[in-house]
Amino acid sequence: MTNSPYLVVGLGNPGPTYDFTRHNVGFWAVADLADRYGSSFSLNTRQRAEVASVTLPGPEQVKLVLARPTTFMNDSGVAVKAIAAFHKIAPDHVIAVHDELDLDPGRLRVKLGGGDNGHNGLKSMRAHLGTGDFYRVRVGIGRPPGRQGAADYVLNKLKPAQADEMRVDAAVAADAVEFLVREGLTATQNRFNG
Template sequence: MTNSTYLVVGLGNPGPAYEITRHNVGFWAVADLADRHGSSFSLNSRQRAEVATVTLPGPQPVKLVLARPTTFMNLSGVAVKAIASFHKIEPDHVIAIHDELDLDPGRLRVKLGGGDNGHNGLKSMRQHLGTGDFYRVRVGIGRPPGRQAAADYVLAKLKPKDLDAMRVDAAVAGDAVETLVREGLTVTQNKFNS
């Protein structure tokens, strides 16, 4: 990893109705990253996202462009493409943080490339970037109970104890991003994949 600028996009839906839903865990993770490095988001209407920039200190400083698309989830790729083009960031330096039904809550997986597994945010990113070869930080939310539809489950407001647990998971996703850009994929997978 030679280029030292990465686009870290938290996938979610804008607006208060979606703020405390499982689908927005990516938003919380990038917000946590911005907070821990003293940065804040500002609206960039041309890029259709709220954007913050942080620099991770070290012998080789790394710049992170953090983004929360203001499009809905199924159009996330529009914002990702606009930001990546503006900052001249190639897909292999794009990291998507998103909710993952196939992982239990409290579990996390980091990987490069792969399918979209029915996730509309990833599907839109693949479409607009022209490739699926970007990093994914998959935050487990588990499967819906009983016969509840997946869409209803991911968009349901979280109970306080579940919300607290997911916020912890979001912070761990931020840790995984920092490890990924500093130490690479193998180290990150060994440390965080569960």
């Protein structure tokens, strides 16, 4: 891939009410990336997001702009469009990290483009970017048990053991982002898609 910057957006909902929910695994993944390289998030009210940036070590020194939108999930695209415009980042250099009901917990898939599969964060990104041709790092959370509705399932607080597992999944998603920007899509899919 090229050494122009990438925008890595963790999809989630702002505020402590949503901190330990399945829907916020994208927030956890971008926080993991920031922590790895000693960066911290700053609130950018104009871009409607908390933003950090890191430069990955290595010969190409790829810059990542990390973002956690401060809008709610269904308006994530507002922040993504503003940040991408400010940094002059094209949609093919945008990576969304998000929860995925259709993958079991512990599984991950990386892809370029595709539908939004009922995910309101992706739907908003597609609407505001004018295309769905951005990367997705899909973190499996599985389907709700029994008759529990999907909205309740993704927004319910995780038990401590579940949160620990989700933290591991978020770290693997962060690994996948790093690998993607360094090695490209096919190599990343071969290594991480399961």
